[in-house]
Amino acid sequence: MNLGLWIAAGVLAVVALSGGLVKSFVPKEKLAGLNGAGWTQAFGPGFVKTLGVLELLAALGLILPAALGVAPVLVPVTAVCWVALMVGAMITHGRLGEAGLVVLNLFYLALAVFVAWGRFGPESFAG
Template sequence: MNIALWIAAGLLAAVALTGGITKTFVPKEKLAAAHGGGWTGDASAGFVKTLGVLEILAAAGLILSAALDVAPILVPVTAACWIALMVGAMITHGRRGETGLVLLNVVYLALAAFIAWGRFGPESFT
């Protein structure tokens, strides 16, 4: 179970890091033109960049806090926060009729729920 949780955390951290770097460093206009990025056209540049920074921090929280044994409780807390983020993403994409992206967000939500359950429960770091 521990290995499965590390793999799930690694996958989710890769998703968070990729999305975070993109949202933080790619201009909003370019994001809005990309597939799945249309929502950024309706958001301020500051909001998009803030989400990007939060996603980069989530990637660090999912891996580094446990790997470095510095506040490993941040792993399940970060996963729980990711669940909230994915609910917002599903609502946003659902309103735009982007069913495929809603389903992808459900997968990310399920990974985060597995990590939160596992790290708060049977495979806690404490």
């Protein structure tokens, strides 16, 4: 189970890192042309960049606390925050009729729930 939790957290961290880098450093106008990024037209550039920074922080929070042994409770807390982010993403993509992206976000949400449940519960770093 521990290995599965590390893999799930790693997958989420890679997704968060890649999404965060794109949203943080690619101009909003160029983002709108990317597949699945049409949602950016409905939001300001500051909001998009803020989401990118939050995703970068999530990538760090899913791995580093446990890997370094410093405040490892931040791993499941970050996973819960990722759940909230995915709910928002699902609502946004659903409103835009992007069913495929809703399903993808649902998969990420399920991974985050698994990490939160596992790290708060049976495979907690505290005990």
